Amino acid sequence: MNAFLQYILYLAVLVALAIPLGAYIQKVMDGEKTVLSGVLTPCENVIYRIMHVQKDEQMSWKKYLLSVLAFSGIGLVFLFLLQLLQGVLPGNPQHLPGVKWDLSFNTAVSFVTNTNWQAYSGESTLSYLSQALGLTVQNFVSAATGIAVLFAMIRGFLRVKTQGLGSFWVDLTRCTLYVLLPLNLIISLCLVGGGVIQNLKPAQSVPLLEPIAVSAEGEIIDGAVIDAEAGTVTLDGQPLKGAQIITEQFVPMGPAASQVAIKQTGTNGGGYMGVNSAHPLENPNPFTNLFEMISLLLIPAALCFSFGRSIKNRKQGIAIFMAMFLCLVLALGVVALNEQLATPQLMQGGAVDVSAVEQAGGNMEGKEARFGIAASSTWAVFTTAASNGSVNSMHDSYTPLGGMIPMLLMQLGEVVFGGVGCGLYGMLAFAILTVFIAGLMVGRTPEFLCKKIEPYEMKWAVLVCLATPIAILAGSGIAALLPQVADSLGNPGAHGLSEILYAYSSAGGNNGSAFAGFNANTVFLNVSLGLVMLFVRFLPIVGTLAIAGSLAGKKKIAATAGTLSTTNAMFVFLLIVIVLLVGALSFFPALALGPVAEFFQSIA
Known part of the structure; x- marks a missing residue:
């Protein structure tokens, strides 16, 4: 119940601040x-x-x-x-x-x-x-x-x-x-x-309360007996050669x-x-x-209401907001549920207590104890919905489905609120696609906000909607074929593919978060990820401005009885369906080989 109230609080505060x-x-x-x-x-x-x-x-x-x-x-x-x-x-x-x-x-x-x-x-x-x-x-x-x-x-x-x-x-x-x-x-x-x-102070070195011992590879040696004065390290009574005693900690400073x-x-x-x-x-x-967490979605959510006020149609702004908000709530529910229930491996034999009685419970691997599962899950969903990329937990340690949802939010094209400005103009491209498809179904020329949607706008809208899937799938597909990329993985198998897919989804979704198990600092990855970021940022900008220029040159069309309403619940439902069709189905084969396969391995 406490976690549920936290989720409600976060969402309520977000909406309350976004409107003004x-x-x-x-x-x-x-x-x-x-x-x-x-x-x-x-x-x-x-x-x-x-x-x-x-x-x-x-x-x-x-x-x-x-x-x-x-x-x-x-x-x-x-x-x-x-x-x-x-x-x-x-x-x-x-x-x-x-x-x-x-x-x-x-x-x-x-x-x-x-x-x-x-x-x-x-x-x-x-x-x-x-x-x-x-x-x-x-x-x-x-x-x-x-x-x-x-x-x-x-x-x-x-x-x-x-x-x-x-x-x-x-x-x-x-x-x-x-x-x-x-x-x-x-x-x-x-x-x-x-x-x-x-x-503006330089970094500080401070003494540790207790010295620690590390191996030659820099890994902490658990259970080691340390004699700092003699400079010796023993484990189970046996001296350890090559072990190093650490007595100070590096503390970064700065603005x-x-x-x-x-x-x-x-x-x-x-x-x-x-x-x-x-x-x-x-x-x-x-x-x-x-x-910090509310700030992730504050401006993207607020821009939906700015949009409604600017076009003198607040219902339209609310409709776009509701489409985004419902996707956000659904994603948050899936992540929260999977992280709270954890995995069969954690529960096996009662070795780990995953109950939420007087503790966070669930899958706490990779999460800060001071935040727990609720704040960590909310942050993971908010940051990938907002194309932000900041993290307060390690997404690499999430459950298979809990880690898949943040990945999918990026793959949808950063339109579930998305980045400041770019998230909303991306969703408007999906709205144009939605009214065009709906117009085909009823045999009527599509219109949106009293402007006819014609082939010119449709071509650019399709490019805006498909830029993200093209860049992510092409980039991650090429990377998965290269042995040097495999050497950068922190895990083999399905989880390793998820690391590659997450990295290119992050770059292609203008997000920036990482699975934290992937060493991306190589020449190929730095350059290829950079090219993906350029492509996905500026192709939608070109398309958006081309659509804007075309629409500005048109006359307004009066609404009639046959005009498709774009402010009611039916339009919100259609818009969500189109977003999921273009985004989710484009990535289904890749997700099936990565996080979905890992999920079935975890329950096997």
Whole structure:
């Protein structure tokens, strides 16, 4: 019952905060006056003067797209060079060397595309300058880019016989200045108050309360008797040669809270620490865990309500929200149930007590004791639904079906809320596909939001919907054939295939989370995953803006008795079915060979 109430609380808080934030975002992006206008409007105007931007410029979809690509390309090159040269740049108290070229490429692509896949440990690889000037900046602007493209598409539905979709530079500025900066300032202060570190100190070495012994391979030797003064280690009365006594611990420092806030709200996910929000200095307690977890879906959920308000049809925004929300609840139920019940191996012979009496129970492998199963399962679902990728537990240790659902959420094309902006415009592409299929069934020209949906829009909508399956299946299929990739696996058999599939699903779903048993820091994987991230980020942007430009040039069609309602329960059901048909069925053979096969092995 306690776990059930936690799930209800998390979902209720999310909806309660998303509704007013959605109203605020709509006012900001539509240029209306807000509570911060008196303070921020002068700053906004100064930015336009410095950038030589015309506030009322109306870009065609091609010019808008060119601006997006140019801005992202410059950011990619800058971040790539910043990592290569960090060894000779300031802001590097640990004196870390420059990052090798393939990892620099992968990381630059990852953060520019709002994916934040990390094949490294941040605290031991990147300097404070690289983290703050490179990663944190991209966390802000890549998120703002997704929201800007969404509102360009919204204007495509609203405008009649025109080519103007607004200015990308204005949209980028408003989103960053009015939404992301104030929101993350508040969250950063709350996180610092909760114990997340925020400083510029070099890493510290602190003495352990008790020394530990490790083998030559770096593994902790359980049951060893340590004589620190004599420097000897014995096990069962026998001296161990090659064993090393560890008396100090490395404690990373740095500006973590400011990056943690935007990594959550911007659906970025890149952790300041290698183990992300499972690290006690990045996510120390249930208070910070709640803040960080709700932040995962806050803006994506709010944008559904912004969409309804912007198009002057709040029922449409609620319908899209309900389609996403129902998928989220279903996914959360499956993961929670499987993690609470654990696996037959854990229950075998009563060796592990999986009951929930006065303990978390279930499958606690890979989960933090301070969070338990409820908070860990919720985070796993929220982060993969949001295309965020931050974690507070190790997904590699989840049960077969519990680990499959986060994988499937990414494979659906990040449309169950998804990334900020990109999740909603991806779902709108599925909505266009839905009304087209429904129109074929009744023999009527499909319409959506009073605009005719014709072959041009359909072609681009199909590409937007299929970009994720194409990239994931092609990438993981090629990788599975290479012996060098097999050497990177942490497990053999079905679980090993799941590790490969999860990695490419994470990159192809603009997510960034990992199974944590897969060593992806090789030249082939860094480059191939980077190419997948580029493909899946920018092909949907091209398609979305092309659809927006086409719709803006059309006239509005009056609704009649034969017009398909896109705000009722039937449309919500059809939309969910189409999402599952395109996403789930595309990946069924791969899932059957990976997590499904592992599930049947576990019960055999």
